[in-house]
Amino acid sequence: MVRIMVIGGGIAGAAAALALHKAGFEVTVHEAHPSTGEDIGAFLTLASNGMRALAQFDAAEPVADIGFPITTMDVVDEAGAQLAAVPLGEHENPLARYRCLRRAELGAVLQSEVRRRGIPIRYAARLTSVTESATGVTVTFADGDSASGDLVVGADGLHSTVRSQLDPTAAGPDYAGQRVFYGYTTEAAAPDDAAGRITMVRGSGAAFGYLVSPAGETFWFARVPGPALTAEVVTRTTPGQWRDHLLPILRPDRTPAADIVAATDDRLMATNALHLSPGTRWHGRRTVLIGDAAHAASPATGQGASMALEDAVVLAKALRDADTPGAALDAYERHRRPRVERNITVSAQLTTSRTTDRTPPPGTDGPPARDSERPAPRVDEELLRLLDWDTPLPGTRRPA
Ligand SMILES: Cc1cc2nc3c(=O)[nH]c(=O)nc-3n(C[C@H](O)[C@H](O)[C@H](O)COP(=O)(O)OP(=O)(O)OC[C@H]3O[C@@H](n4cnc5c(N)ncnc54)[C@H](O)[C@@H]3O)c2cc1C
Incomplete structure (x- = not known):
């Protein structure tokens, strides 16, 4: 049994714990905050790709229950004239519809699923260091405690400590x-x-x-x-x-x-x-980054949480299906990096663009760039296969 320590119990970390647990791994979550930490905080929209990802580890329903659906995006100009009314994502599929909810509510519902499924989650556990060896990996925490296992998943967000442990020269956000x-x-x-x-x-x-x-x-x-x-x-x-x-x-x-x-x-x-700038190092032999720790994008595309949920599914499938952990981490990165880095680039363009360009951003099926602050990444056949729990991850060999 591979023992996996997930650092960070936010959206990426809780989702990874659920997906890895479903894939049969022994998982523990270590979260810096002393509790689930309710706050009014920002709200976010989960897009259809995020809802699809949640469904792979059986968490779409509890999230759908607390979020409200959005099926249409209206775009208006500064004079209030309507420029477009665009159906959003898989609006005809009730469980894959866009959902709006507070970020803290999403974190809380995922953590409650983690606890409900018996996955240990330790609060007030702020990671300070990661030490890999030939046979395992040890993490230490600010309170002096430590833990050991086979793999560390760094899901500790924008200002990730795991990222700086993996690459002390890595640029911050x-x-x-x-x-x-x-x-x-x-x-x-x-x-x-x-x-x-x-x-x-x-x-x-x-x-x-x-x-x-x-x-x-x-x-x-x-x-x-x-x-x-x-x-x-x-x-x-x-x-x-x-x-x-x-x-x-x-x-x-x-x-x-x-x-x-x-x-x-x-x-x-x-x-x-x-x-974050594209190009961040994502994994070592026994350490891997997911979510904002690996690829935080500015919020314009509204995809950060959905991308984190996709990461969780692809990482769990890679570890489940590949022959070795090294091959799994390579496969995870190969399948994820182009998509999430495109999201960083498109979001940065939307953030700074005041042009009249009407070309859809690459990889999206949303309306023209200036018509959409939050283009919908295409939930295409390739993505569906990548996410589908029962479809082996391409380029890996599933154990008999
Ligand atoms: C204003 C704004 C609006 C946004 N709107 C959207 C939107 O509409 N749609 C969307 O999909 N995304 C949106 N996002 C992005 C989205 O919120 C993030 O992409 C998402 O929260 C990333 O999840 P994460 O789990 O990687 O990181 P986080 O949610 O930041 O979670 C990281 C967790 O790690 C913990 N942690 C940190 N350091 C340590 C440590 N050393 N040891 C242990 N634990 C640690 C933290 O306490 C936290 O719980 C928005 C972001 C912002 C800022």
């Missing part, structure tokens, strides 16, 4: 050129036909998106170009001050954006869009 604001309000006027729709506003000063939950709460985000926010500014700026900062940027447009932000109380947050 860079600022992608936009500040990201997000908020929630129950006070904004919601259109009658809001159910199942996300509206993307191609504003004059910001990319703005909003959608209304079945409970009547408006979820919104704004992506605004400008210099990076310092940690000090983020800490000392109040939600009211951010509101005052955003309103003059949004007011010139004839769209609902400014009214939605004006109707938002303290549930308004700001952060920087960050991303």
Whole structure:
């Protein structure tokens, strides 16, 4: 039995634990936070490819239960004129529809599945070092504890310690050129036909998106170009001050954006869009990175979580099907790197582009680039085969 230590119990880590457990491995999860850590945090959309990935390790239903479906994306210009109404992903398939939910809710539901399936999860376990040897790998934690096993899966996010252990020269994340604001309000006027729709506003000063939950709460985000926010500014700026900062940027447009932000109380947050440069080293002999630790993209394509869920499936299948762990890690990287690095590139282009290019971004079947802040990666036959649990991973040999 191969013993796998998953570092990080976020979206990638919890998903990897579920997929690896399903594949028959002995898995433990080590999470730095002292608990599941509820916070209001950002919301995200899981695309059809992410929902497909969840289904492979039998976690699509609990996630679908807490998220609300989105089936259509409206794109409007700064004058409020509709430019496009685009069906999103596999909108006709109830369990593969896009879902919107808070990031913390997604983490919590996946962790609860981890516990329900009897996979040990240790909280307040902040990894500080990884030491590989010929026969195994040992991880140590900030509290002095340590653990040993056969493989470490680094799912410790954007500022990954596992990444820097794997490659001390690895560059950390860079600022992608936009500040990201997000908020929630129950006070904004919601259109009658809001159910199942996300509206993307191609504003004059910001990319703005909003959608209304079945409970009547408006979820919104704004992506605004400008210099990076310092940690000090983020800490000392109040939600009211951010509101005052955003309103003059949004007011010139004839769209609902400014009214939605004006109707938002303290549930308004700001952060920087960050991303990793393609080319990060992903694995050693007994250490491998997944999710944001390996390939964090700026949020414009809205694919980070879905890509992390895909990673979990492909890594578990690779380890299940390949003859040796080394061959498995090679196969995982070979199948994942082109797709996730394309997502980094497309997201960076969307983040900085003010062009009138109307060519769809590569690898997407979404509307033209400027019409979509969140293009839908194609859930094509190749991806379906790659994700399908019962189909051996191409280029590996399944044990008899
Ligand atoms: C504003 C914003 C909007 C976004 N919108 C979307 C969207 O709409 N759709 C989408 O798909 N994605 C979206 N994303 C991206 C998505 O949130 C990430 O891609 C996703 O959360 C990555 O998951 P992860 O598990 O790799 O990392 P994380 O979710 O960051 O989890 C990492 C975990 O590792 C733990 N950890 C860190 N260091 C250590 C350590 N040393 N030891 C042990 N544990 C550790 C952390 O506590 C955390 O639990 C958005 C991101 C942002 C910032």
